[in-house]
Structure formats: C-alpha cells, structure tokens
Amino acid sequence: MKDALVELQHITKAFGENVVLDDLSLAIEENEFVTLLGPSGCGKSTTIRIVGGFEKPDQGRVLFEGKDITDVPPNRRNLNTVFQKYALFPHLTVGQNVAYGLVISGKTDQYIRDKVRYGLKLVNLAGFEDRRIESLSGGQQQRVAMARAIVNEPKLLLLDEPLGALDLKLREEMEYELRNLKEELGITFLYVTHDQEEALTMSDKVVVLNGGYIQQMGTPEEIYNEPENAFVASFIGDSNIVPGKMVRDRLVEIYGVPFPCVDEGFGENRPVDVVIRPEDLILREPGAGKLDGTVISNIFIGVHYEMQVAAGGFEWLVQNTVSHPVGEHVSLDVIPENIQIMKRPASEDEEALALDV
Amino acid sequence: MKRQAFALPFILCLIASTVIPMMMVAYYGFTDRSGSFTMANILSVFQPVHLKALGLALGLSLISTVVCLLLAFPLALILRDSHLGRRGFIVFIFILPMWMNFMLRTMAWQVILERDGIVDSLLNFIHLPHAQIINTPAAIVLGMVYDFLPFMVLPIYNSLMKIDDSLIEAARDLGASSRKVISSVLLPLSVPGIASGITMVFIPSLTTFVISNILGGGKIYLIGNIIEQEFTTSANWNLGSGISLVMMLFILGSMAVLQRLDKSGEAELL
Incomplete structure (x- = not known):
C-alpha cells in the first residue's frame, strides 16, 4: 500500500x-x-x-x-x-x-x-x-x-x-x-x-x-x-434532532408515533437520536401525515420559507418552497430514507470512549 | 473657544520656559557684550579649540550610539521572545536605574573606574596590569552608553512588539532560518524604533557635559563643556549662546533625518 x-x-x-x-x-x-x-x-x-x-x-x-x-x-x-x-x-x-x-x-x-x-x-x-x-x-x-x-x-x-x-x-x-x-x-x-x-x-x-x-x-x-452523531448533525446544516426509540429494525418511534426507516442493527426498544433535515419534512393536510401540529412561525429566507411547526411536543424546523401561514394546522411526514438514526451515548464519557475506539 | 481656554496655562508655560529663553539665546548669540550685532559668536565654532571639542563630541556620541544599538537590538529581541511574566520583570530591571538620579549613576561609575577602584582592584587581584580607564574618552563612552542605553532599548522593543508573530511564522514557513528571520523581517520592521533610539541616544550624548566632567576628570572637553564654561566660569553668555545655536543646527539636522525613518512615532511612547 x-x-x-x-x-x-x-x-x-x-x-x-x-x-x-x-x-x-x-x-x-x-x-x-x-x-x-x-x-x-x-x-x-x-x-x-x-x-x-x-x-x-x-x-x-x-x-x-x-x-x-x-x-x-x-x-x-x-x-x-x-x-x-x-x-x-x-x-x-x-x-x-x-x-x-x-x-x-x-x-x-x-x-x-x-x-x-x-x-x-x-x-x-x-x-x-x-x-x-x-x-x-x-x-x-x-x-x-x-x-x-x-x-x-x-x-x-x-x-x-x-x-x-x-x-x-x-x-x-x-x-x-x-x-x-x-x-x-x-x-x-x-x-x-x-x-x-x-x-x-x-x-x-x-x-x-x-x-x-x-x-x-x-x-x-x-x-x-449520514451524520454519525448529534454534534455532526447539528453542526453541518440545520437539522431536527429528536429523541426516539428503535422499536425494531426499520421501525423507529418518535413522540409515540411509529415511523418506518431504513436503519438496522440498533437492537430492540433502544433509545436513539433521530435526525431529520428541515428540507426533508413534508407538510400535508391535517390527518394525512404522521404528526399533526400547528405552524408557529414563518419567515421567507430567499429560496424557501423557513417555518416552525409545533407537533408532538417539539418545534420542528421545516423548509419548504410553499408557504403555510402561521396558525395553520398541518401534518408532518417524512419518507423512510430521510430518517437518520444515531446511537445515543449514555454520557459524555461514553461518547469519548466510543470515539477513542 | 472654551476648550482652548484650558490650554492657556500650558501655552503660557511654554512661552515662558521655551520660546522666550530661545529668543534670548538667539539674541545673545548674534550680539556682542555691548549689544551690537555680530557673527563672531557663531563663527567662533571654527576656532581650533571649539572644533576639536565639537569633533570629539560628535565622535564619542557616534561611538556610544553604535555601541548602544549593538547592545540594544539583541536585548530587545531577547525581551520579545521571553515569556510574558519574565518579560515584565526584565523590562522592570532594565528601567529601574532610569529612576535614579542621572548624576548619581554617573558618579557611581567614577567610583568603579577610578584608580584603586573596583575594576582596578579586580584586575590587580588576578595579577593583570593597572588599567587606566577613568579620565579617558573610553570612560566617557562607557558613561554615555550606561546612561542612555534604556532610551535605545525601549523604542526598539516597542517596535519589535508590534510585529505580528504570524509574520515570523510566515518567514519560517517560507524557508527562512532564525538568522534570516531577523535580517529580513525583524530588522527592517523595527527601523522606526531604531531611528527613535538613535535620536534619543545621539542627541543627549552630543550635548552632555556632566558625563564628560565626571568621567573625563575635567580634562576632556566636549562641546557641551565649552558651552557650560562660557556660561559659568567665563561668564561670556554671548559666546555660549553662539555655540549653542550651532549645536541646535546639528540637532535639528539629525532629527530631521531620523524623523523620516520614524513615521510611527516610537519616541512618543516614552
């Protein structure tokens, strides 16, 4: 070599x-x-x-x-x-x-x-x-x-x-x-x-x-x-990082709602961090998506609108070329390929240990 | 208008202590004892005795300026490279003598250099011949260097401290050895400080009469001694003023030259 x-x-x-x-x-x-x-x-x-x-x-x-x-x-x-x-x-x-x-x-x-x-x-x-x-x-x-x-x-x-x-x-x-x-x-x-x-x-x-x-x-x-941990995900671009539970391979639960995903090998019922990029979140009619919520802010920043949607106890950052006015009821959806699962370190020491290997 | 009023006391001081005395020197310099105009006082600088004293003063102050520069630049470099805490201490040690009376410092050298003084005794102790240092031009140069060295070190140190570390790193990065870094970056960039240092050592050295009196044993006459004697012993204010005016030309001339090099005004920092 x-x-x-x-x-x-x-x-x-x-x-x-x-x-x-x-x-x-x-x-x-x-x-x-x-x-x-x-x-x-x-x-x-x-x-x-x-x-x-x-x-x-x-x-x-x-x-x-x-x-x-x-x-x-x-x-x-x-x-x-x-x-x-x-x-x-x-x-x-x-x-x-x-x-x-x-x-x-x-x-x-x-x-x-x-x-x-x-x-x-x-x-x-x-x-x-x-x-x-x-x-x-x-x-x-x-x-x-x-x-x-x-x-x-x-x-x-x-x-x-x-x-x-x-x-x-x-x-x-x-x-x-x-x-x-x-x-x-x-x-x-x-x-x-x-x-x-x-x-x-x-x-x-x-x-x-x-x-x-x-x-x-x-x-x-x-x-x-494919950010490997929460730091990378949050440092590179905007992202929604939420706690989740890996129910089994290819299925993750976020705020009690099951989402199909493409990740495997995290074990069953393990707590994980879930990363979803704001441009990957899809806004649907209320009830048509997976998580219902309300638009709480909306700013135009050039190519797209940046909106915050309160749903399931989290304020999701959503980027979309279609504007949804503040107060509108929407439903969030995301395709399985755009869900990124990361192992959650139990503590900072473990994080350091995992990186040392 | 109101703000200018505050400056009034200072302006009055300036007029009383600088402008009026200067005019008086000029008046005395261009007149004889009876008060009529003459160039004799100015031209008296061409008398052999005065020329010799002027030449010696120029020579000795030039030598002491060069010696100061040779000592001060490496010292300022060392100061720049030393760590912050230690740097403060060295600067303090260095400035400490400046707080003591100038005459005292010079007289201390008299004790050190005189026959059977400290240096002589030491030489004697290690069976070396007596060294006659006191009352020689060398002793005067020594005194000048000792008294004025801090005025050379500090402006050079100031301008060295202004040089960004990244310039030195860039030079190293481009292949420069430590010596090359000094000659191609540190030295050219400290020219303003060097110019101020030279001004502040050369001019007081050129006009000193105390150092030559104390360490020259009253036998070596620099131009400063001549002027002093005309004002005191000979009580010839006209002649003293005339020579002073000539000296002023030398001072203004050398300052004009050096000022061009010192654009950033290192001298003001002292």
Missing part, C-alpha cells in the same frame, strides 16, 4: 490544563483536498500548526511521505502555509513577498522573475509586482498570500481559514478559485475552517473535529446525509 502523504499518529496536545487534541490520528492522501471542520477551540488550528511545524505535539508523531518530521523546524518542511491574516510582509512589495521563499532557496534571478509572474497570474493579479501591500484590498492580499505559498511548489499546502476575513460574495468566488487552483496545481490541500458551507463546497474529504476528537470523517455527502 502506498504511504499517505501526511500521517498524524496519536497526536496529543495540551496548553496548560486545556487538552486541545486527544490521541488524534489522521492520514492525508496525495492530491486530496482535506478540510478540518469544527467550531472555534475544537483543535483544528492546532492540528494544522502541528503539521506546519509551529507547534510540537506533546505525544505522537507526524509523518511526511513516511518520514518522521515531528522535530523538523518549519523552514525545513516541504510544505507552505496560507495564514489566516495573510501575514504578508508590509515592508516588501507584492513581487518581493511572492519571491521571498524563492530568494531564500537561492533560485536564479531569471527563475524568480518568471515564477513570480506565473504565481501572480495564477491568482489573477498579473502586473501587481510593484504594488505596496497596504494598497491592496483584503481579497487581493489573500491572493498574494496564496501566490507566495504556491510558487515554492510545496507538496502540501496548509490553509488556515484563509477566507475568514472576506465578505460573503468574495468568499464564494474564492471557493471556486481555490478548487480550480488545486486541480491546476495538483498539490494536496489541508484546509481549516469553521464554515460548513466552505467545507462541503470544496473538499474531497471533510474531517469534523470537536473537543479534540474526530467526530466524523468522510466525503461531504456522507457528512451531510
């Missing part, structure tokens, strides 16, 4: 009392776009900083192309980083910033000039060589930071929330550009973000982190459609 490009083995890192990463293991294959996704403080930035060499793990090893680089300083690692706040050198011009790494590695003047021109062209900043950093907009600075990293032809590019400081429109544009850039360059991206949309749009593989543990790892579709 081919070695992974980067392998994190049993990484543990604590800052004082605060354990940020707890026995984290992760492999990144060559030419993958891997995204670490999680709320702030989940350990995603620490993970990327350990790969970059800016933090040393308390325990565990970092392998790069099969070689242990845990103790190798950042300047001798074959990777480059695009920093959250860009970290461009304010005393150098755009061209000098992009050339920085090339000058240090002792390339010829001609090579550097060509490479800087190529790098700036790649990020749509051709001809910006002599501009001053402070004269650029946030989006342009972000591109310079990208160019500065990629002209060194690293095997691995680390991106630490590079779009965090940009406005929505620019961010969406940059998401596509990053994706294209990755295809063009054929280098491996390790991307860190707290924005689930960014993660789902760009990645080949999403790693959801929380509390120093990997909660789930998989393709964007897997993460969205």
Whole structure:
C-alpha cells in the first residue's frame, strides 16, 4: 500500500490544563483536498500548526511521505502555509513577498522573475509586482498570500481559514478559485475552517473535529446525509434532532408515533437520536401525515420559507418552497430514507470512549 | 473657544520656559557684550579649540550610539521572545536605574573606574596590569552608553512588539532560518524604533557635559563643556549662546533625518 502523504499518529496536545487534541490520528492522501471542520477551540488550528511545524505535539508523531518530521523546524518542511491574516510582509512589495521563499532557496534571478509572474497570474493579479501591500484590498492580499505559498511548489499546502476575513460574495468566488487552483496545481490541500458551507463546497474529504476528537470523517455527502452523531448533525446544516426509540429494525418511534426507516442493527426498544433535515419534512393536510401540529412561525429566507411547526411536543424546523401561514394546522411526514438514526451515548464519557475506539 | 481656554496655562508655560529663553539665546548669540550685532559668536565654532571639542563630541556620541544599538537590538529581541511574566520583570530591571538620579549613576561609575577602584582592584587581584580607564574618552563612552542605553532599548522593543508573530511564522514557513528571520523581517520592521533610539541616544550624548566632567576628570572637553564654561566660569553668555545655536543646527539636522525613518512615532511612547 502506498504511504499517505501526511500521517498524524496519536497526536496529543495540551496548553496548560486545556487538552486541545486527544490521541488524534489522521492520514492525508496525495492530491486530496482535506478540510478540518469544527467550531472555534475544537483543535483544528492546532492540528494544522502541528503539521506546519509551529507547534510540537506533546505525544505522537507526524509523518511526511513516511518520514518522521515531528522535530523538523518549519523552514525545513516541504510544505507552505496560507495564514489566516495573510501575514504578508508590509515592508516588501507584492513581487518581493511572492519571491521571498524563492530568494531564500537561492533560485536564479531569471527563475524568480518568471515564477513570480506565473504565481501572480495564477491568482489573477498579473502586473501587481510593484504594488505596496497596504494598497491592496483584503481579497487581493489573500491572493498574494496564496501566490507566495504556491510558487515554492510545496507538496502540501496548509490553509488556515484563509477566507475568514472576506465578505460573503468574495468568499464564494474564492471557493471556486481555490478548487480550480488545486486541480491546476495538483498539490494536496489541508484546509481549516469553521464554515460548513466552505467545507462541503470544496473538499474531497471533510474531517469534523470537536473537543479534540474526530467526530466524523468522510466525503461531504456522507457528512451531510449520514451524520454519525448529534454534534455532526447539528453542526453541518440545520437539522431536527429528536429523541426516539428503535422499536425494531426499520421501525423507529418518535413522540409515540411509529415511523418506518431504513436503519438496522440498533437492537430492540433502544433509545436513539433521530435526525431529520428541515428540507426533508413534508407538510400535508391535517390527518394525512404522521404528526399533526400547528405552524408557529414563518419567515421567507430567499429560496424557501423557513417555518416552525409545533407537533408532538417539539418545534420542528421545516423548509419548504410553499408557504403555510402561521396558525395553520398541518401534518408532518417524512419518507423512510430521510430518517437518520444515531446511537445515543449514555454520557459524555461514553461518547469519548466510543470515539477513542 | 472654551476648550482652548484650558490650554492657556500650558501655552503660557511654554512661552515662558521655551520660546522666550530661545529668543534670548538667539539674541545673545548674534550680539556682542555691548549689544551690537555680530557673527563672531557663531563663527567662533571654527576656532581650533571649539572644533576639536565639537569633533570629539560628535565622535564619542557616534561611538556610544553604535555601541548602544549593538547592545540594544539583541536585548530587545531577547525581551520579545521571553515569556510574558519574565518579560515584565526584565523590562522592570532594565528601567529601574532610569529612576535614579542621572548624576548619581554617573558618579557611581567614577567610583568603579577610578584608580584603586573596583575594576582596578579586580584586575590587580588576578595579577593583570593597572588599567587606566577613568579620565579617558573610553570612560566617557562607557558613561554615555550606561546612561542612555534604556532610551535605545525601549523604542526598539516597542517596535519589535508590534510585529505580528504570524509574520515570523510566515518567514519560517517560507524557508527562512532564525538568522534570516531577523535580517529580513525583524530588522527592517523595527527601523522606526531604531531611528527613535538613535535620536534619543545621539542627541543627549552630543550635548552632555556632566558625563564628560565626571568621567573625563575635567580634562576632556566636549562641546557641551565649552558651552557650560562660557556660561559659568567665563561668564561670556554671548559666546555660549553662539555655540549653542550651532549645536541646535546639528540637532535639528539629525532629527530631521531620523524623523523620516520614524513615521510611527516610537519616541512618543516614552
């Protein structure tokens, strides 16, 4: 079997009392776009900083192309980083910033000039060589930071929330550009973000982190459609998470009402968590669905209406292109394929234990 | 209008203690004892004795500025890298002598450096020959460095502290060794602090007469000593003012040059 490009083995890192990463293991294959996704403080930035060499793990090893680089300083690692706040050198011009790494590695003047021109062209900043950093907009600075990293032809590019400081429109544009850039360059991206949309749009593989543990790892579709636990379900997109009881295989009871589903292997009469995405809830005439209720709020948010329906003691979030006015009696229904069953951990310790395995 | 009224006492103070004395210096500088206009006081700076004192003052303050810079930059780097709690302590230790009287600090060196003083005795103890340090230009440079070093360290430290850690990490990430990080990132970005530091060491060194009096044994004349003597012993205010005006040109000139480098105004932080 081919070695992974980067392998994190049993990484543990604590800052004082605060354990940020707890026995984290992760492999990144060559030419993958891997995204670490999680709320702030989940350990995603620490993970990327350990790969970059800016933090040393308390325990565990970092392998790069099969070689242990845990103790190798950042300047001798074959990777480059695009920093959250860009970290461009304010005393150098755009061209000098992009050339920085090339000058240090002792390339010829001609090579550097060509490479800087190529790098700036790649990020749509051709001809910006002599501009001053402070004269650029946030989006342009972000591109310079990208160019500065990629002209060194690293095997691995680390991106630490590079779009965090940009406005929505620019961010969406940059998401596509990053994706294209990755295809063009054929280098491996390790991307860190707290924005689930960014993660789902760009990645080949999403790693959801929380509390120093990997909660789930998989393709964007897997993460969205089959969340493994309540954290992933609630963090990725909107969802209704309700307690249920797995009566037997393919039948779950929610607020006393039996719902057919497609999940098996949870045992009989076991308490479970049930996830239903708001866009999967169907609104029918009263009595025609499974759970009768009343619309208690309705807001128009662009593509669809977002409504809350009180039914069975829970306020369900429903997204629908058809508007139902507040006060209307409706009935909720859902097709079996859209019900996602998750094992319910008895306590947080058990949750941690289950994740450790 | 009302707000400006509050500034009035300060403006009066400023006029009384700066503007009027300056005008008086200018008046004395351009007149002779009888009160008629003359350029003689200004031109007296070209007398060999005065030229020598001016040259020596420029030379010694240049040397002490360079020595201060060489000591202060690494020290400021160490301060930047040390942990928060320890950093506060080191800065405190460093500023502590600044709270003591300037004359006392200089006189302490006299005791340390004099014949059969602490340094001499130590050298004697390890069977090394007597070292004549007191009453030499070297002693004056030592005094200048000791007295003015904090004024070099603090502005450099301030500008180093303003440099974001991520810039250093970016440089490391792009392949820079620790030494390269210093020469290509930390040094160029601390130029404003260095410029302020130079201003605040060079100018007081250039005009000092206390340090040269105490550590030079009254035998080494810097331009400051000449001016002082004209005002005191010789009671020739006209000549003293004339030379002072020439010194003012030097000071304004060097400040103009350094101000260009110090756009962010590190000096104001002291």
